Amino acid sequence: QVQLQESGPGLVRPSGTLSLTCAVSGGSISSSNWWSWVRQPPGKGLEWIGEIYHSGSTNYNPSLKSRVTISVDKSKNQFSLTLSSVTAADTAVYYCARDLGITGTTGSAFDFWGQGTMVTVSS
Amino acid sequence: IVLTQSPGTLSLSPGERATLSCRASQSVSSNYLAWYQQKPGQAPRLLIYGASSRATGIPDRFSGSGSGTDFTLTISRLEPEDFAVYYCQQYGSSPPLTFGGGTKVEIK
Numbered sequence: 001q002v003q004l005q006e007s008g009p010g011l012v013r014p015s016g017t018l019s020l021t022c023a024v025s026g027g028s029i030s031s032s033n034w035w036s037w038v039r040q041p042p043g044k045g046l047e048w049i050g051e052i053y054h055s056g057s058t059n060y061n062p063s064l065k066s067r068v069t070i071s072v073d074k075s076k077n078q079f080s081l082t083l084s085s086v087t088a089a090d091t092a093v094y095y096c097a098r099d100l101g102i103t104g105t106t107g108s109a110f111d112f113w114g115q116g117t118m119v120t121v122s123s
Numbered sequence: 124i125v126l127t128q129s130p131g132t133l134s135l136s137p138g139e140r141a142t143l144s145c146r147a148s149q150s151v152s153s154n155y156l157a158w159y160q161q162k163p164g165q166a167p168r169l170l171i172y173g174a175s176s177r178a179t180g181i182p183d184r185f186s187g188s189g190s191g192t193d194f195t196l197t198i199s200r201l202e203p204e205d206f207a208v209y210y211c212q213q214y215g216s217s218p219p220l221t222f223g224g225g226t227k228v229e230i231k
Contacts, residue, residue: 036220046167046210048220061219095166099214102172106217109157111178113166 002027004096004114012090012121018083022096022114029077030054034099034107037070037081039092040116047092051099051107052079059106086121093118124148124216126223128209134231141198143226145211150191152215158187158196159210161225167210171196198228206230 008020037049050060097110125148154174159167169178171187211223
């Protein structure tokens with residue numbers, strides 16, 4: 001059973017950089033799956049941030065693309081998110097997720113999710 | 124692709140049938156449409172992918188249908204544990220992958 005676990009600071013200062021890591025266990029990050037970050041502001045819906053394949057290929061949400069970087073560390077079986085120039089609007093629960101691996105060139109539906117980590121942007 | 128879910132809230136009793144709608148702003152390629160259930164404080168759970176294929180371990184009271192721009196999630200007989208928020212998601216035109224705004228199914 002694949003498990004994902006997010007980690008990182010729960011509080012980030014405005015204009016700073018948010019950095020999170022997702023550790024994958026029970027499976028390999030080098031499998032034929034895309035690995036994504038999804039966020040959910042308090043009381044609101046889900047927003048896809050971006051995804052990475054083990055080769056290093058990435059796709060990002062155009063609305064965040066200028067501020068987002070997703071990277072993979074195959075030696076540690078994990079992938080990471082950095083989001084720069086954060087504001088209060090970036091306050092959310094951040095989830096990492098694995099796709100079904102059924103579409104190939106981009107991600108698909110998400111069958112495994114982390115528990116989520118709350119990140120608050122505040123001074 | 125913008126996904127619009129309706130209604131925003133559905134008030135039903137256990138045992139009743141729930142019908143949730145997801146409408147896309149343009150045709151979803153290959154019917155690449157998924158449905159998720161989310162309970163408070165939990166991550167979403169995949170119910171349906173490819174518009175109508177149930178994910179592993181999902182009870183058969185959950186079914187998905189539709190094509191093109193109009194999709195439906197049906198819960199045939201609501202169980203107490205089914206009261207939650209449901210989201211649709213398209214993965215036919217990416218990036219970006221997009222989610223609908225959600226439908227809350229609450230106890231009447």
